[in-house]
Amino acid sequence: MLVYAAYGKLISAFAKNKEVVHTYKGHQADVHLLLPFGDHLISVDKDNVVIIWDVESEDTYLQISYDKASFEVSALMHPSTYLNKILFGSSQGSLQLWNIKSNKLLFTFPGWASAVTVLQQTPAVDVVGVGLASGQIIVHNIRFDETLMKFQQDWGPVTALSFRTDGHPIMASGSPIGHIGLWDLEEKKFVSQMRDAHTTAIAGLTFLQNEPLLITNGADNAIRVWIFDVAGGDGRLLRQRIGHSAPPTKIRHHDQSSLNILSAGQDGTLQSFSTVHERFNKSLGHGTLNKTRAKKKGVTNDTAKLPAITTFASETARQSDWDGIIACHRGFLVTTTWNYQKGSIGAHKLEPERFNKNRSLNVHATAVDITSCGNFAVIALSSGHIDVYNMQSGFHRGHYGKDKAHAGAVRGVSVDALNQLTVSVGADRLLKIWRFKSKELLHTHSLPAAPASSLLHRDSGMLAIALDEFTIHILDMETRRTVRRFSGHRGQINDMTFSPDGRWLITASMDCTIRTWDLPSGSLVDCFLVDAAAVSLSMSPTGNFLASSHVDGLGIYLWSNNTLCSMVSLRPLPADYEPTVIMLPGTCPSRDTEEEEVLYADSSEMDEYISPAQLDEHLITLSLLPDSRWKNLLHLDIIRKKNKPKEPPKLPKAAPFFIPTIPGLVPQFALPSTPSEDQSKIVNLGVLAQKSTFYLQLEKALDNNSYKEPVKLLRELGPSAIETELRALSPDMGGEVRVMQSFLKMISSILQSKRDFDLAQAYLALFLKLHLRFIADQPELMEEAESVSAHLEEMWMSTQTLLNQNICLLSYIKSALL
DSSP states (O other): OEEEEEETTEEEEEETTTEEEEEEOOOSSOEEEEEEETTEEEEEETTSEEEEEETTTOOEEEEEEOOTTTOOEEEEEOOTTOTTEEEEEETTSOEEEEETTTTEEEEEEOOOSSOEEEEEEOSSTTEEEEEETTSEEEEEETTTTEEEEEEEOTTSSOOEEEEOOSSOOEEEEEOTTSOEEEEETTTTEEEEEETTSSSSOEEEEEEOTTSSEEEEEETTTEEEEEEOOSTTSOOEEEEEEEOOSSOEEEEEEOSTTSOEEEEEETTSEEEEEESSOGGGOEEEEEOBSOHHHHHHHOTTTOTTBOOOEEEEEEOOTTTTTSOOEEEEETTOSOEEEEETTTTEEEEEEEOOGGGTTOTTSOOOEEEEEEOTTSSEEEEEETTSOEEEEETTTOOEEEESSSSOSOSSOEEEEEEOTTSSEEEEEETTSEEEEEETTTOOEEEEEEOSSOEEEEEEETTTTEEEEEETTSOEEEEETTTTEEEEEEOOOOSOEEEEEEOTTSSEEEEEETTSEEEEEETTTTEEEEEEEOSSOEEEEEEOTTSSEEEEEETTOOSOEEEEOGGGTSOOOOOOOOTTOOOOBOOOOOSSOOHHHHHHHHHHHHHTSOOOOOOOSOSOTTSOOOOOSOGGGTTTGGGHHHHHHHTOOSSOOOOOOOOTTSOOEESSSSOEEOOOOOOOTTOOOSOOHHHHTOOOHHHHHHHHHHHHOOOHHHHHHHHHSOHHHHHHHHHTTSGGGTOOHHHHHHHHHHHHHHHHHTOSHHHHHHHHHHHHHHHHHHHHHOHHHHHHHHHHHHHHHHHHHHHHHHHHHHHHHHHHHHHSOO
């Protein structure tokens, strides 16, 4: 149900290998031995303190302290069928059998004058396998205190023991040099050996219950399953999971699917890690000058073994036809090709002939690139030379420059997407752009400091150059000018990667920060600290993940892109921004970090932006009303004709549960009117001539010169009601000239405030359509209309100027090369 892991002074219990369900705190020194024991867990630390924990409550059930000088616990086990008994082995050689329920020492075994390293239960009850530091393996009966048999291992101390339980009397023993010995317990003899099962000491080996399968692991970061199905009792490798045994130096996504990450490590291997499942991982092996000899002798004995890969380039275009990966090795002139599909080192060892294979020259390959077509490899050397090779044949296809491309070492080389240009940066502080095919020099650009590395984003033509002064320059390959400069790192820039669209540049430095720069705005949009400096970065081609490898870390860490999952503010960070330390991603975050993440997520949410009614007094602001409320004011007569009913409307059947409403945009219920008995049936003509609210508001505005209320009222009316209100302003319909003058003043006030610009135009157009002849006969109205016309002309001229400026700027941006 649970998996226990001790780290430092703490012990954690994992459920389903993902969730930490228990943490045991109480040890004062590092824990080095663990034994699950039913509902309890037994742990031993370096101070020789044994603590027995209650698994569920996390309480200490019992604590035993030993004197280091007389009995230093080095191994422990529970003998099968011995209730509540634990057998302890010591570095002094003696063994003790304890009853942990009653806390009593039952028996002491004198030992064999050598430190006990392993205790293991055999398939037989009462019989225990004991591994010693002298290399002896003792099979001992603890019930009668009798030694049944002894074996001697020649490879040093016994590091692990296991017994087959599928009917074969075989015992396996591990050694510090990676060999496994197999012993026949019936014939009491050494049967066979599995040499170089691991490149480091065997840390653990276990036979699966009633199966011919042996699982082994070691410090080389590998776990292997061996099957015993061949005659002679020797095991063959069935399956394995392996990682780097030394920290990765360079990682890159291999193809456009983002599923595979190529990683070169300090252990000299090139490996491919899958982001989907570990079963798709594969190792391309160790670099060697002679592949055939390396196969015969093995990796550990290969004298032609190549050192670690410093940088590599891969391309998938022709990888099914020939090698698609090229790599530089530390301090080596020879560059090697690798085949991803075969999963091994390739056919060619590329070395320029100009040095006549003189190994005494201190010249090595510093940078490589493969063309997008997969046909050519460009290799840069520390001597300043840049050579081109054919990937299929391995033939030399030319070099750049008359003698050398650069006066100093070449720090970076890249080829563009169409094989037109090659760009190189050198220690001589020069950036040079060459024609790829003819090898002629097209452009030279001087850099302010020596470059450390360069990276080209082929789709956008942006070249990022990391300088030794910890700044980054972005050069546009089209215009051949520096378009951005980023500064802020306080240490050597280890690696850079572009986002797939070329908008972001993500950089990692020895100051332990990972920074994201936004190229269009030229600003820093994200920055965080990690505990260990990132050595290499790679952004997936789909933009989902950022992969990183770190100093002294064997793994590759994946960071998810938050902008794909939620709204993230990409505002530029302030100059005095202090980044926070973020824990490296893992499969099992602890409770504390989960709470921190929630707090961090809450604090990083964007504040909701509430737009003001008018952004600026100088800007024209349109109303937010739908078009149907003002666009059709001039065409209401046409709409009425189209919507004229063919027959009179029929009264619906009485529905007492529907309350009648008053027609209008804002729904209002009609109050039932109770007719009085003495009500007169004579029509009151004064009611018909009653003034509307809008009319009254206009009259009122003549005195106080405030037109906010009538404008607000008009905004709430529908098109037909607006037309009715405007018709009612003329004297023929019961209105007055001064109220019409007030309406024109209202239009002027709207234009002066520069708000509801569209409504002012629509209301004025309808007003002129209805009352144009009458306005022409009235001098007061003509004077007011001329004032409105002047306002209109002034506003339209400023609007037209702004529009023309924007159109001009847009057409320039579309056509000009920036």
